Amino acid sequence: MLNRSLAERHPCFAEGRPNNKGRIHLPVSPSCNIACKFCSRVPDEYKEHPGVASKVISPQEAVEVVRKSLELCPDITVAGIAGPGDTLATPHALETFRLVGREFPDIIKCMSTNGLKLPQKADEIIEVGIDTLTVTVNAVDPLILAELCGGIVWQGEYLTGVKAAEILIRNQLEGIQRVTDAGITVKINTVLVPEINGEHIEEIAETVADLGVHIYNLIPLIPRHELAHCKEPDCSQIDAARRVAEQHVQVFRHCQHCRADSIGIPGQSEFRNQVYNKLEAADTFSHG
Numbered sequence: 001m002l003n004r005s006l007a008e009r010h011p012c013f014a015e016g017r018p019n020n021k022g023r024i025h026l027p028v029s030p031s032c033n034i035a036c037k038f039c040s041r042v043p044d045e046y047k048e049h050p051g052v053a054s055k056v057i058s059p060q061e062a063v064e065v066v067r068k069s070l071e072l073c074p075d076i077t078v079a080g081i082a083g084p085g086d087t088l089a090t091p092h093a094l095e096t097f098r099l100v101g102r103e104f105p106d107i108i109k110c111m112s113t114n115g116l117k118l119p120q121k122a123d124e125i126i127e128v129g130i131d132t133l134t135v136t137v138n139a140v141d142p143l144i145l146a147e148l149c150g151g152i153v154w155q156g157e158y159l160t161g162v163k164a165a166e167i168l169i170r171n172q173l174e175g176i177q178r179v180t181d182a183g184i185t186v187k188i189n190t191v192l193v194p195e196i197n198g199e200h201i202e203e204i205a206e207t208v209a210d211l212g213v214h215i216y217n218l219i220p221l222i223p224r225h226e227l228a229h230c231k232e233p234d235c236s237q238i239d240a241a242r243r244v245a246e247q248h249v250q251v252f253r254h255c256q257h258c259r260a261d262s263i264g265i266p267g268q269s270e271f272r273n274q275v276y277n278k279l280e281a282a283d284t285f286s287h288g
Contacts, residue, residue, distance in 0.1 A: 024262075
């Protein structure tokens, strides 16, 4: 069952209508260890979709961002890290949460990951005190996932195809089980690509529900990069997928598709430019 306090204080876990609480996304993760075929995380000032940030900041700068953000928007209750790279591909995200947690002990610590390194980082996630974890699971069938993920960086090698997909799925499911067993609230994101995983949503939802996942979120594909030829799902396709999924797990229905450097109350206020434009930071991102 979803924690009542999270439903009241975390905008991504609100039940029913949005709860008018804010979040800070801290773009401290500079690189990624998988290559999703729909992903092209070039730094950008204007696009409003997940994985995009105007720059990458350091863990130390992140503490100052939280301080300034709370001054601008006292309704912020969550400090999240959702990119622009993967949070477990480098140590920066967990170090940021350690620093933020010391100065702002009451803020909810929320992290997103692709899950490739989740089993080996689970103990550290628990030790740092992550309150909520989002894992992007786009398929639990390797043949389907291979159509969505071009490859992974694993044990010093770049692997592709079904082999890469098998490793990613195995690690995701093992890691999810470990963190739910530890009492961490878990949300699953799935990018809905109707012609690839549209008929696979129920299997994903049922699989993650069996692992103790609390809430499930479907993100419509933004056609780009290697999947630029695919069609964005329409409202009827999104609704149908949600109805199938909610037979097994609670479905989140008011996602705002936030950037990796968003600040404020989703859909109501945005203070990103007022905070990040004052920082001078590296703007690099890599898939290595």
